[in-house]
Amino acid sequence: MNIIVLLSAGRDPHAGTPRPVPVELQAIALALRLAPATTITGLHAGEPDPSVLDALGHGLTTLTLLLTNPANDPLAALAAEIDRARPDLVLAGRRGRGGTDSGLLPYRLARARAMPIAADAIAIEPDGNDLAILQSLPRGARRRLTLARPAIVTIHEAAPPARAFAYRARRNGTIHEKPGIPAPSPTDNHEIRPYRQRPRLIAETTQPTTAGHLMLAPTPETAAAAVLAYVEQFRRR
Amino acid sequence: MIRRDPRAERDAMVVSRTPRLRLDRTHRGGTLLAPAGAPVTAPTPIHIAEPTFLEFAVIEAAGGALNRHDRQVIGAARTLAGRDAAVVVLTPPLAAQAPDAIGTAGGDRTITLPTPTYDPERNAQLIAQAIIDHAPRHVVFPESADGGDLARRVAALTDAVLFAGAESLTPTQVIRPAQAGRVELRATPPRLISIAPDRIAPYHGTPHAADPLPAPDVAATPGGIRAATTLAVDAATIPLDQAPLVIAAGNGVTDFAGFLDLARALGATPGASRVVCDAGALPRALQVGASGTVLNAECYIALGISGAPQHLQGIGTVEHIVAINTDLHAAIIARAGLAIIADAQDVMQALRAML
Numbered sequence: 241m242n243i244i245v246l247l248s249a250g251r252d253p254h255a256g257t258p259r260p261v262p263v264e265l266q267a268i269a270l271a272l273r274l275a276p277a278t279t280i281t282g283l284h285a286g287e288p289d290p291s292v293l294d295a296l297g298h299g300l301t302t303l304t305l306l307l308t309n310p311a312n313d314p315l316a317a318l319a320a321e322i323d324r325a326r327p328d329l330v331l332a333g334r335r336g337r338g339g340t341d342s343g344l345l346p347y348r349l350a351r352a353r354a355m356p357i358a359a360d361a362i363a364i365e366p367d368g369n370d371l372a373i374l375q376s377l378p379r380g381a382r383r384r385l386t387l388a389r390p391a392i393v394t395i396h397e398a399a400p401p402a403r404a405f406a407y408r409a410r411r412n413g414t415i416h417e418k419p420g421i422p423a424p425s426p427t428d429n430h431e432i433r434p435y436r437q438r439p440r441l442i443a444e445t446t447q448p449t450t451a452g453h454l455m456l457a458p459t460p461e462t463a464a465a466a467v468l469a470y471v472e473q474f475r476r477r
Numbered sequence: 478m479i480r481r482d483p484r485a486e487r488d489a490m491v492v493s494r495t496p497r498l499r500l501d502r503t504h505r506g507g508t509l510l511a512p513a514g515a516p517v518t519a520p521t522p523i524h525i526a527e528p529t530f531l532e533f534a535v536i537e538a539a540g541g542a543l544n545r546h547d548r549q550v551i552g553a554a555r556t557l558a559g560r561d562a563a564v565v566v567l568t569p570p571l572a573a574q575a576p577d578a579i580g581t582a583g584g585d586r587t588i589t590l591p592t593p594t595y596d597p598e599r600n601a602q603l604i605a606q607a608i609i610d611h612a613p614r615h616v617v618f619p620e621s622a623d624g625g626d627l628a629r630r631v632a633a634l635t636d637a638v639l640f641a642g643a644e645s646l647t648p649t650q651v652i653r654p655a656q657a658g659r660v661e662l663r664a665t666p667p668r669l670i671s672i673a674p675d676r677i678a679p680y681h682g683t684p685h686a687a688d689p690l691p692a693p694d695v696a697a698t699p700g701g702i703r704a705a706t707t708l709a710v711d712a713a714t715i716p717l718d719q720a721p722l723v724i725a726a727g728n729g730v731t732d733f734a735g736f737l738d739l740a741r742a743l744g745a746t747p748g749a750s751r752v753v754c755d756a757g758a759l760p761r762a763l764q765v766g767a768s769g770t771v772l773n774a775e776c777y778i779a780l781g782i783s784g785a786p787q788h789l790q791g792i793g794t795v796e797h798i799v800a801i802n803t804d805l806h807a808a809i810i811a812r813a814g815l816a817i818i819a820d821a822q823d824v825m826q827a828l829r830a831m832l
């Protein structure tokens with residue numbers, strides 16, 4: 241199976257220095273469970289950012305760099321490279337960490353290449369001509385999806401951990417540099433400010449909520465039936 | 478920030494001024510009981526018949542009921558709509574018991590997305606079509622797992638930028654973190670916005686009247702997601718702070734083996750009050766409360782728990798509480814959506830027998 245792992249230029253949340261995005265390293269680890277290392281390529285559109293090159297130390301052996309201005313929209317360059325390489329599977333992080341961090345790029349790529357996309361995978365297996373994906377949902381829930389190939393899958397933080405960094409592998413990794421396709425990024429008239437922590441909504445602990453239903457000294461059976469009926473109403477199916 | 482208004486607070490405490498001034502200092506906000514005889518009338522719902530423009534709120538409504546995040550999404554759309562515009566809520570089919578939930582949360586219209594199973598590709602198509610049909614100014618999504626996925630699908634489909642995970646929202650400005658959370662982006666609200674949980678207040682005003690609108694009509698195209706099944710998770714293995722349904726034992730419970738057995742049969746994650754953990758009857762890891770675990774559950778069943786403030790802190794965000802207690806005046810009774818004044822042991826046995 242031919243796998244492309246999309247790598248973005250990550251930044252450390254505290255120091256702001258280049259650092260790989262953890263979910264993208266987890267994507268590499270998942271890819272290595274699926275296929276031999278020689279069939280897995282890292283792909284980045286932008287500059288040879290140290291954070292991207294460091295992915296070579298985490299189990300990746302080849303990396304393709306599409307050289308463009310990092311301020312550009314990477315979509316066109318990535319789409320063209322995917323057309324050329326024809327991978328069976330494209331892995332991405334669920335959110336980047338260091339750019340706009342909107343997690344939108346994989347979806348735009350899926351749309352541009354008419355590939356199906358599934359989010360938040362923690363395990364991937366081939367299933368005949370399809371892919372079996374295990375999705376992580378909130379509250380410990382899991383969903384199993386069958387996805388047609390080729391597909392784009394984004395990886396969740398609950399996926400197996402990334403491989404440890406090895407300096408020798410980082411040095412010996414192969415890097416292919418190609419010119420990318422310059423494309424202006426969608427106009428964003430954002431104002432950028434240092435992040436300010438805002439309070440979350442306070443829990444309504446002391447406020448009596450809207451008058452509930454009160455049962456005074458019911459028989460245990462009526463009480464139990466009422467509890468079951470109430471609970472079923474709010475239980476997720 | 479909300480500033481205190483001491484005069485208004487004092488006025489709210491006045492029970493009577495003649496023959497002498499009487500204050501009720503235990504009163505915790507809200508309105509005093511209306512004097513006997515005064516008719517209590519429900520406010521007439523606000524009806525926006527001819528909206529100046531439309532706002533969309535796309536909610537998840539998992540299990541057919543609105544959760545906190547869903548109400549915040551409708552609240553955000555309400556904020557953007559103001560008084561003259563209508564909020565159109567796009568929702569999967571709702572359970573029968575919650576018909577006016579949309580109006581109470583601030584929605585003026587509902588569009589029910591007729592998707593029987595998990596099919597985000599189809600839902601995105603339907604929403605994209607609804608956007609073309611109704612041309613809303615904004616579309617607000619919850620930045621949750623499935624809600625965020627749907628928002629991105631719609632963004633890709635309509636070739637629009639998504640303002641993902643907004644933490645602050647007014648009609649003129651939205652703010653969200655970026656660059657690994659080191660900066661924040663401020664912009665005038667773009668068309669597609671997803672809001673982070675517990676950041677934007679739900680609507681608490683006079684309920685609106687929510688009228689149904691027809692579902693968008695677009696031919697289904699086969700998608701790439703061939704099959705989807707939600708896997709059953711063992712409630713006992715879910716960490717307490719993530720569990721959707723928690724059943725907890727307090728000092729009013731004596732049969733703890735029976736309690737754990739009931740939790741297993743009910744598919745609920747077991748919890749306990751501090752007194753029970755202190756006594757060693759249940760492990761410390763099960764303690765719910767300020768010095769234990771703060772829950773994120775949807776539903777909480779409290780057996781023989783008085784509802785001390787430290788315990789209530791642990792269930793502050795839980796919306797649906799069942800309390801079974803012999804004491805009508807226990808604090809937990811005031812917090813409960815279903816309060817049962819009965820012996821916890823008897824109800825536990827009856828419950829176990831029914832499962």
Ligand SMILES: Cc1cc2nc3c(=O)[nH]c(=O)nc-3n(C[C@H](O)[C@H](O)[C@H](O)COP(=O)(O)OP(=O)(O)OC[C@H]3O[C@@H](n4cnc5c(N)ncnc54)[C@H](O)[C@@H]3O)c2cc1C
Pocket residue numbers: 726727728729730749750751752753764765766767768769770780781782783784785786787788791801802803804807819820821822
């Ligand atoms: C610093 C600090 C931190 C704390 N942190 C926590 C915390 O994290 N979590 C926590 O839970 N507590 C905490 N506490 C303790 C808290 O104040 C209460 O003491 C405790 O929550 C009371 O537990 P309870 O409701 O089970 O017991 P009780 O207060 O003894 O209440 C028992 C209840 O059961 C009812 N009952 C009795 N018999 C029956 C029966 N047969 N059937 C039905 N009902 C019956 C009674 O009417 C009563 O309401 C903390 C206290 C302090 C000082």
Ligand SMILES: Nc1ncnc2c1ncn2[C@@H]1O[C@H](COP(=O)(O)O)[C@@H](O)[C@H]1O
Pocket residue numbers: 245246247248249261264283284285286314318331332333334335336337339340341342343344345346
């Ligand atoms: N310039 C890029 N080159 C390659 N992959 C990228 C690039 N930007 C984003 N990605 C991928 O898309 C995911 C989501 O990024 P974002 O949409 O920026 O949050 C990242 O985790 C990467 O896998």
